[in-house]
Amino acid sequence: xxxxxxxxxxxxxxxxxxxxxxCAQDMNHNSMYWYRQDPGxxxxxxxxxxxxxxxxxxxxxxxxxxxxLNKREFSLRLESAAPSQTxxxxxxxxxxxxxxxxFGQGTRLTVV
Amino acid sequence: xxxxxxxxxxxxxxxxxxxxxNCTYSDRGSQSFFWYRQYSGKSPELIMSIYxxxxxxxxxxxxxxxxxxxxxxxxxxxxxxxxxxxxxCAVTPDDxxxxxxxxxxxxxx
Numbered sequence: 760x761x762x763x764x765x766x767x768x769x770x771x772x773x774x775x776x777x778x779x780x781x782c783a784q785d786m787n788h789n790s791m792y793w794y795r796q797d798p799g800x801x802x803x804x805x806x807x808x809x810x811x812x813x814x815x816x817x818x819x820x821x822x823x824x825x826x827x828l829n830k831r832e833f834s835l836r837l838e839s840a841a842p843s844q845t846x847x848x849x850x851x852x853x854x855x856x857x858x859x860x861x862f863g864q865g866t867r868l869t870v871v
Numbered sequence: 872x873x874x875x876x877x878x879x880x881x882x883x884x885x886x887x888x889x890x891x892x893n894c895t896y897s898d899r900g901s902q903s904f905f906w907y908r909q910y911s912g913k914s915p916e917l918i919m920s921i922y923x924x925x926x927x928x929x930x931x932x933x934x935x936x937x938x939x940x941x942x943x944x945x946x947x948x949x950x951x952x953x954x955x956x957x958x959x960c961a962v963t964p965d966d967x968x969x970x971x972x973x974x975x976x977x978x979x980x
Contacts, residue, residue, distance in 0.1 A: 792968060799879065801959060801972035802915070809966040817967065849914060853968065859905075860961075860968055862914035 765850050765863035772840040772870045780835040782850030790853040791833035795846040840870045877971035885979045890947040894960030905961040906945045950978045
C-alpha cells in the first residue's frame with residue numbers, strides 16, 4: 760500500500776520552463792491538496808480538490824494550475840517557472856474532513 | 872482569511888520534562904483539529920486529532936481543545952530527543968486543511 764506517491768522527488772528548472780508535478784493516491788480518498796513549504800512559512804495551500812471533477816484555489820494559487828484527472832490523480836502545473844516558486848511541494852489526500860491527511864514524500868523544486 | 876497561529880520557536884525543553892505547544896485559530900466554525908509532527912526533510916505525520924472540548928490523551932501526548940477561546944494545545948510528557956521536530960497545528964474549517972507555520976521543538980539531552 761503506497762498511500763500517496765509524488766513524482767519527481769527533485770527537480771531543477773530554469774526560469775520560464777514549465778513542468779507538471781504528479782500525485783497519485785491509492786486510498787480512494789475524495790479530497791486532495793497541493794501545498795508548498797518554505798522555511799519559516801509552514802504549509803501553504805496552493806489548490807485543492809474536494810472531489811473528482813472539482814478544484815478550488817487555496818491561499819497561494821498564482822502561477823499554478825491543477826488537474827484532477829480522476830479520483831486517484833491530482834497534478835500541479837507550473838506554466839512558466841519563477842525563482843519565487845523554489846520550494847518543497849507536498850501533495851496530500853484526505854478521506855473526509857474529520858480524518859487524517861496523508862502526505863506524499865514531497866518534491867524539492869529549485870528554479871534558477 | 873482563515874488563520875492558524877503558532878509560536879515559531881524554537882522551544883527548548885530538557886529531556887524528561889513536559890513540552891507545551893500552543894495554537895490559536897480564527898474560524899469559529901472549525902470542527903476538527905490536528906497536530907502533525909514533521910522531521911527535517913520529511914513529510915508531516917499525524918500524531919493527535921481532537922474534535923471536542925477538553926483533553927484527549929494518547930501515550931505521552933495530550934491534546935487540549937477550548938473552542939470558546941479558539942485554542943488548541945499539545946503537551947508532550949517525558950520529552951525524548953526523538954521528539955525534536957517541528958509540530959504543525961491544523962484546522963479544517965471547511966473542505967480545506969489550514970496549517971499553522973509550525974513550532975520547532977528541541978529536546979535538550
